[in-house]
């Protein structure tokens with residue numbers, strides 16, 4: 093079902109809509125200090141390196157990303173031994189790495205956040221961990237059989253650069269499989285939260301310019317970018333991922349506590365704006381997610397896979 097969003101909100105226009113003159117918000121994430129010159133990449137690194145954000149993502153938000161792990165693992169070919177040596181990029185707290193290890197793969201897990209790598213090391217001691225920027229990977233060409241990226245692509249300033257790196261490090265015939273949340277083309281908590289921010293949020297609180305949160309869930313953006321990087325046989329599957337929650341405001345809470353760009357936009361709102369955003373999210377849960385508690389709150393994902401030429 094298509095959700096109606098304010099004019100100009102198309103999810104791929106989200107940063108442009110929310111950014112005010114390309115400058116960052118006037119307040120930092122804890123509501124203190126100006127961060128006017130911070131780039132998108134710096135904001136992402138700072139937010140994901142916050143141990144509280146990393147823990148909240150792993151505890152709450154990742155309930156939905158966990159539902160995408162079997163699809164990601166299957167798309168690499170790890171279960172059929174087509175892929176035995178797999179790179180899990182933007183590994184976060186290690187959920188995808190864990191699935192790959194369970195399928196029998198030898199896994200190298202990379203992320204730029206020390207806080208996330210700490211969580212992943214504790215969860216999947218069998219994997220090898222590397223702190224690295226997804227746009228500049230410290231691996232030789234042709235080293236891996238496959239690469240996975242669970243919900244990492246929208247967080248890097250230059251997704252085509254990541255795709256180029258993901259085409260460089262696998263062998264010819266190797267696979268890429270990544271997930272990105274769907275946008276307003278589906279009924280989704282993500283679109284609801286960002287729509288509520290666009291409608292009720294303080295317009296001065298804005299992100300630095302960066303890729304749209306759901307751009308690479310769109311085949312008209314993703315497939316040409318994968319083709320330009322050197323991939324073929326592009327496929328998109330939708331995964332009906334969802335949260336189960338007793339709190340109708342769960343999407344608001346999950347975004348404010350456990351995400352980088354959503355958390356940044358929400359944490360810095362004046363109290364009245366934050367209350368209005370939260371109230372709209374709660375109303376949406378009541379109207380859309382059945383008779384709770386508990387509510388089943390949809391946040392569907394696009395699983396995109398392709399083969400290295």
Ligand SMILES: C[S@@+](CC[C@H](N)C(=O)[O-])C[C@H]1O[C@@H](n2cnc3c(N)ncnc32)[C@H](O)[C@@H]1O
Pocket residue numbers: 136140141154157158181182183184185186187188202203204205208224225226227241242243244247248249
């Ligand atoms: C939304 S979490 C995804 C975690 C996990 N892969 C999953 O599927 O739930 C995004 C992860 O990407 C990482 N990340 C963001 N930008 C990155 C970059 N430029 N290089 C490496 N990791 C990055 C963050 O630190 C974070 O751990």
